[in-house]
Amino acid sequence: MRVVAKFGGTSLGSGDRIERAADSIAKAVEQGHEIAVVASAMGDTTDDLLSEITFNADESDQAEIVSMGERTSVRMLKAALASRGVNAMFIEPGHELWPVITDERGEVIVEETKKWASKLADKMDNVVPVITGFLAQTKDGNMTTLGRGGSDTTAVMLGKYMNADEVVIVTDVEGVMTGDPTVVEGARNVGEITVDELRNLSFRGAEVVAPSALAYKDDRMDVRVTHYQHGDLLTGGTRIEGEFRSLVDMREDPLACLTIAGRAIRNTPGILQRVSTALGDHDINVDAVASGMDSITFYIDESLAAEAEDVLHSTIVDLDQLSSVTVDKDVAVIRITGGELPNRPGILQDVIAPIADARINIHDLITSATSIAIFIDWDDREETLEIVQSQF
Structure with missing residues (x-):
């Protein structure tokens, strides 16, 4: 050897x-x-x-x-x-x-x-x-x-x-x-x-x-x-x-975007755990999560949107720190994964700029060390996919 x-x-x-x-x-x-x-x-x-x-x-x-x-x-x-x-x-x-x-x-x-x-x-x-x-x-x-x-x-x-x-x-x-x-x-x-x-x-x-x-x-x-x-x-x-493989992948089915608002979210320990557990208890899988100062957004399969909204609403009613939940449907996600991402300066700009030039609105952008997830309108998914693929 x-x-x-x-x-x-x-x-x-x-x-x-x-x-x-x-x-x-x-x-x-x-x-x-x-x-x-x-x-x-x-x-x-x-x-x-x-x-x-x-x-x-x-x-x-x-x-x-x-x-x-x-x-x-x-x-x-x-x-x-x-x-x-x-x-x-x-x-x-x-x-x-x-x-x-x-x-x-x-x-x-x-x-x-x-x-x-x-x-x-x-x-x-x-x-x-x-x-x-x-x-x-x-x-x-x-x-x-x-x-x-x-x-x-x-x-x-x-x-x-x-x-x-x-x-x-x-x-x-x-x-x-x-x-x-x-x-x-x-x-x-x-x-x-x-x-x-x-x-x-x-x-x-x-x-x-x-x-x-x-x-x-x-x-x-x-x-x-x-x-x-x-x-x-x-x-x-x-x-x-294993090994790193650069991959551009588009989810086949649409997602729903459920956003919970609450002015005390950032100062209340355990909020994310409470709402995530509520979804898990009802066998609702979460595709991605994004959080802000006063909001938490869950992306789930669109077919489960109504059930998820009901579950989250019940949780909101029980928690004074939360105020409301909204649902936005017909969301697509394109994911980029690959070992070259962390070593490519300006990678986010390379991805976002041509999408913006095409007048396509980005709902959300979630990144990690080796992946980027881009959330856009369902009707914009094919054009966005072509743009992203052209960069890799």
């Missing part, structure tokens, strides 16, 4: 941890697996170096300075592997086999990176390449970086382009947890999670795998997150499933 293993700063934060990392790599090599290693800077080295740049340095000089963290890590890890009888070589920008090629802005040049990653992969039958994460270079040899979380990006990208069977992210958590174990009592490891689920969590504060890295995940290649104390690269942790 061919594996790309990325060791984060915490997992290389001391001599003992480097020893532990080398042990796990040597064990996998002894079992007959082809291993490539991506190494982050030890501990907080990168942040420490950045904090010491108190002068006005250009981007190229900054990249050279912060690269010293990763350059040190690969040398330490290569030496630790050599002491265990493992044939290893460290690879950094400037090396004849350096694989990650970008333009001057740090955008990956895919064809060049694929070509050099393939050449590097051909060497893995008799050597363990130990590669600096986060760093890159232009075709002219100038130093660039892949941005925050760049070591994760290096690992998953190289895993894809080197035809690895699996990428293992070795970090300081035992995979994805049900909650922050430092805050939530009884948090446990999640054995499997989809790439869409994790991408949403990552953009909302979960520091497990950098969102930029997940864009390179495909169905063919497994990605797994495991704790550096586990000691075995090939087992344990959380497996990330």
Whole structure:
């Protein structure tokens, strides 16, 4: 099996941890697996170096300075592997086999990176390449970086382009947890999670795998997150499933839009729960929810509108904080999902502007890290769909 293993700063934060990392790599090599290693800077080295740049340095000089963290890590890890009888070589920008090629802005040049990653992969039958994460270079040899979380990006990208069977992210958590174990009592490891689920969590504060890295995940290649104390690269942790697919989809049946108004909504805990529970108790599925300062809007199947209005009205009568419910029918929804959304600046403008130019009114716009839902009049759905599809 061919594996790309990325060791984060915490997992290389001391001599003992480097020893532990080398042990796990040597064990996998002894079992007959082809291993490539991506190494982050030890501990907080990168942040420490950045904090010491108190002068006005250009981007190229900054990249050279912060690269010293990763350059040190690969040398330490290569030496630790050599002491265990493992044939290893460290690879950094400037090396004849350096694989990650970008333009001057740090955008990956895919064809060049694929070509050099393939050449590097051909060497893995008799050597363990130990590669600096986060760093890159232009075709002219100038130093660039892949941005925050760049070591994760290096690992998953190289895993894809080197035809690895699996990428293992070795970090300081035992995979994805049900909650922050430092805050939530009884948090446990999640054995499997989809790439869409994790991408949403990552953009909302979960520091497990950098969102930029997940864009390179495909169905063919497994990605797994495991704790550096586990000691075995090939087992344990959380497996990330699936891949991002850009998709524009239009719901086949019309929706009804039910809006509850109440001046005290924003200051009354449990209001959303009360009205949502009332709908759930009557087996009324909610397609989407939007909330404002003084209103809550539910989108449900239009065939259930009358029943839902009656249920919500009964709830309103029981709650002094709510004043009224209204119903608007013949609403269509078009959803856009895809891994490129968070990395495409101006994406909302790209979607909304042509719809506005066509004089189509948008009822609502609901977004998440990897999706956009556009609500419009039912009669405008086909034209809106054509406009949105033209952008993707």
